[in-house]
Amino acid sequence: MKRILLVEDDRNLSLLYQEELSREGYEVSTAFDTDSALELMRTKSFDLIITDIRMPGKDGIELISSIMGMRKDIPIIINTAYQSYKGDFMTWAADAYLIKSSSLDELKAKIKELLGE
Numbered sequence: 001m002k003r004i005l006l007v008e009d010d011r012n013l014s015l016l017y018q019e020e021l022s023r024e025g026y027e028v029s030t031a032f033d034t035d036s037a038l039e040l041m042r043t044k045s046f047d048l049i050i051t052d053i054r055m056p057g058k059d060g061i062e063l064i065s066s067i068m069g070m071r072k073d074i075p076i077i078i079n080t081a082y083q084s085y086k087g088d089f090m091t092w093a094a095d096a097y098l099i100k101s102s103s104l105d106e107l108k109a110k111i112k113e114l115l116g117e
Contacts, residue, residue, distance in 0.1 A: 002115055003027045003044065007037040007051040007063060008079075013100075017050070020104050021111070034058035038066055046074060048115055050107070053080040064093050075114040079107060 004026045008014040011032065018028045029044060031037035033055050040046075049067060053060035064076055076094040083099055096110045111117075 001025065001027045002047040002117075003029070004111070005029050005031065005037060005040060005044075005046040005049045007031045007034070007049065007055070007060065009033060009052060009055040017104070017107075020108070024108060024111075026111070034060070034063040034066070037063055038070075041067065041070060048075045048077065048111060050077045050079050050111075053078060068093055077107070077110055077114070 002025075004021060006014060006017055006021070006028055008017065008030070009032050014030050014032065018030055021028045029040055029046070031040055034057060037049075037051070051060040051063055060078060060080070064078075067074065067076065075096075077096045077098060078094045079098050079100055081100045095114055098107055098110060101107075
């Protein structure tokens with residue numbers, strides 16, 4: 001079973017994503033901020049990370065930078081409501097940049113693609 005780390009500060013959205021991705025057969029761990037995500041990264045291994053950009057404290061771009069220092073091989077999907085960050089140089093380190101949608105089809109397809117399924 002592939003393991004996904006979901007970093008999303010909106011708890012309701014996080015719960016929805018966790019339920020949907022669990023139904024797809026993934027083991028999903030959630031973090032609501034960058035520090036919690038990094039702590040989980042120190043204690044568990046993940047096959048893929050999905051992160052929001054705007055979060056309290058350190059943002060998703062800082063998270064990506066920290067992850068790249070820990071593991072360069074893990075695919076990262078930025079899943080945000082903000083198109084404006086797409087031009088930020090640090091977002092280019094992510095493997096995908098998706099705009100949040102009411103449908104999770106695009107996100108699920110990108111996960112399968114990045115995990116080689």
